[in-house]
Amino acid sequence: MTITEILYNEELTSSEKLVQLKDLVASIRDSYGNSDVELEESELNTTYGFVNFSALAPDSKVEILRNEALRIKHTALECVKHNTAVVLSKKVEELIATNEFFTNISNKLDLGPL
Numbered sequence: 001m002t003i004t005e006i007l008y009n010e011e012l013t014s015s016e017k018l019v020q021l022k023d024l025v026a027s028i029r030d031s032y033g034n035s036d037v038e039l040e041e042s043e044l045n046t047t048y049g050f051v052n053f054s055a056l057a058p059d060s061k062v063e064i065l066r067n068e069a070l071r072i073k074h075t076a077l078e079c080v081k082h083n084t085a086v087v088l089s090k091k092v093e094e095l096i097a098t099n100e101f102f103t104n105i106s107n108k109l110d111l112g113p114l
Helices: 003-007 014-032 058-082 088-097
Strands: 043-046 049-052
Touching: 003 014, 003 058, 014 058, 014 088, 058 088
Parallel strands: none
Antiparallel strands: 043 049
């Protein structure tokens, strides 16, 4: 399955989507060559203030990743449009492998009993 197919699969729970995405992104990072690099996790501006991506509920993470996937698709298509020497699949691979949200899918913030 592709990232988009996983994100929009209605038969999977959000937690199941995150597990599948984690494995897929790990293989993409291995292929790209940066699997040993740790990317800093981003904070998101929410109605409750700035929150680390790892502190979000699985449903919220999936929604953020859907938006990131669309942004990556648009960015890659624009790169190819402006430079025909760019290989679309390689550009997508690069953008996923270096994305602070996709590379931090498995991070979980321990909130104790909350």
